Amino acid sequence: MAVNIKSPDEIQKMRTAGRLAAEVLDFIEPHVKPGVMTGDLDRLCHDYMVGHQRTTPAPLNYAPPGYQPFPRSICTSVNHVVCHGVPGDKKLKAGDIINIDITVIKDGYHGDTSRMFYVGQPSIQARRLCETTCECMWLGIAAVRPGACLGDVGYAIQDHAERHGYSVVREFCGHGIGTKFHEEPQVLHYGRPGTGLMLQPGMTFTIEPMINAGKPDIRQLADGWTIVTKDHSLSAQWEHTVLVTADGFEVLTLSAGAPAAPALAKRPE
Ligand code: MF3
Ligand code: CO
Numbered sequence: 001m002a003v004n005i006k007s008p009d010e011i012q013k014m015r016t017a018g019r020l021a022a023e024v025l026d027f028i029e030p031h032v033k034p035g036v037m038t039g040d041l042d043r044l045c046h047d048y049m050v051g052h053q054r055t056t057p058a059p060l061n062y063a064p065p066g067y068q069p070f071p072r073s074i075c076t077s078v079n080h081v082v083c084h085g086v087p088g089d090k091k092l093k094a095g096d097i098i099n100i101d102i103t104v105i106k107d108g109y110h111g112d113t114s115r116m117f118y119v120g121q122p123s124i125q126a127r128r129l130c131e132t133t134c135e136c137m138w139l140g141i142a143a144v145r146p147g148a149c150l151g152d153v154g155y156a157i158q159d160h161a162e163r164h165g166y167s168v169v170r171e172f173c174g175h176g177i178g179t180k181f182h183e184e185p186q187v188l189h190y191g192r193p194g195t196g197l198m199l200q201p202g203m204t205f206t207i208e209p210m211i212n213a214g215k216p217d218i219r220q221l222a223d224g225w226t227i228v229t230k231d232h233s234l235s236a237q238w239e240h241t242v243l244v245t246a247d248g249f250e251v252l253t254l255s256a257g258a259p260a261a262p263a264l265a266k267r268p269e
């Protein structure tokens with residue numbers, strides 16, 4: 001596996017791209033309200049990225065092998081949509097949960113992050129799914145350090161999700177990131193401790209678990225992009241871009257408005 005190690009200069013560019021991606025989420029949060037269309041969120045984010053940040057929205061026209069070019073600048077995944085929801089004329093209503101996934105390019109480098117947002121008041125079940133999925137992401141992040149393995153990351157995520165009676169989506173994973181949107185390694189959100197690639201300082205990758213309230217099975221819609229749960233159960237996802245440092249990790253996609261890490265994922269001092 002050719003996993004590329006970023007130089008200090010590249011890491012500085014990744015920090016900038018990561019912060020800018022997170023700031024798009026900060027910017028859009030107050031607009032996530034009942035009656036707003038997902039296409040409105042896309043236009044607002046697109047204009048903020050291109051007009052204000054001078055970043056490039058990486059999803060727009062992104063076409064990995066076997067896919068049509070993605071037609072929008074962000075992904076908006078509502079309720080039973082797992083990921084890659086295409087913004088359009090869908091109107092948000094009170095009680096919906098929505099993942100907004102932002103990837104920007106600045107100075108040739110990518111920053112990739114997503115959060116869950118509540119539209120009005122969520123149900124108790126929806127809130128619990130979103131919070132637990134956020135904890136899963138942070139437990140995966142907390143497992144990152146030189147000498148740890150990707151299986152340790154996947155195991156931490158899977159164990160926490162399954163203890164809550166949830167299931168981990170297997171078909172999509174985190175990914176190395178840098179001058180390319182998706183590069184090696186693949187970061188699975190399930191696994192066994194002590195297996196898989198060993199982490200080294202200078203690696204940058206995303207951790208982005210998709211967790212379903214029901215069964216893990218998914219289906220792709222006819223638009224070629226939108227992924228939904230087969231059983232129509234709710235699904236949640238959170239994503240950060242992380243750097244492996246000499247003694248642990250640095251989260252590159254933090255911003256003033258980024259939710260803090262939950263207590264259970266904090267490492268003892
Ligand atoms: N941002 C997604 C990820 O976390 C990828 C979206 S691909 C797109 O990897 F084309 F749908 F934008
Ligand atoms: Co990603």
Ligand code: CO
Pocket residue numbers: 101102103112113114208239
């Ligand atoms: Co993403």
